[in-house]
Amino acid sequence: MVNPNPEFSAETEIPEEISGLRMTRQRQEVYRILMQERNHPTANDVFMRVKDRLPNISLATVYNCLEALVQHGIIRQVNFERSSSRYCSNLQEHGHFHDKSTGVIHDVVFKPGINLTDVLDLPPGALVEDVEITLRGKIATA
Numbered sequence: 001m002v003n004p005n006p007e008f009s010a011e012t013e014i015p016e017e018i019s020g021l022r023m024t025r026q027r028q029e030v031y032r033i034l035m036q037e038r039n040h041p042t043a044n045d046v047f048m049r050v051k052d053r054l055p056n057i058s059l060a061t062v063y064n065c066l067e068a069l070v071q072h073g074i075i076r077q078v079n080f081e082r083s084s085s086r087y088c089s090n091l092q093e094h095g096h097f098h099d100k101s102t103g104v105i106h107d108v109v110f111k112p113g114i115n116l117t118d119v120l121d122l123p124p125g126a127l128v129e130d131v132e133i134t135l136r137g138k139i140a141t142a
């Protein structure tokens, strides 16, 4: 799913440092790809897109950039079974819905006012620090 982000264009200036990570030109362009189209690309998807702006970049460099961005909490790495890691620039707490018929991965958020403890029977005293929810299915077409 192409989900263009109007706040992020090819001209948007990216800071030289984000969350303590020095943003090299390569990291900036990788980050731009993830912010522009929030469709959970794989490293290879990012590589194909970033080549428009950085024709000499290698796939290994793209992986290094993605890893640095993930380690600094600037983007999230999402793993789905039996497929390559995807990258997500939505840092709000959310889960994913994997549409098996199209392969599209949708962000899904909690409805306002709903807490995990309202719907899940957690062990007493459990403090949730990280949420990773993946739902799989199909979206019915009308």
Ligand SMILES: [Zn+2]
Pocket (backbone or CB within 6 Å): 040, 088, 089, 090, 094, 095, 096, 106, 107
């Ligand atoms: Zn996501």
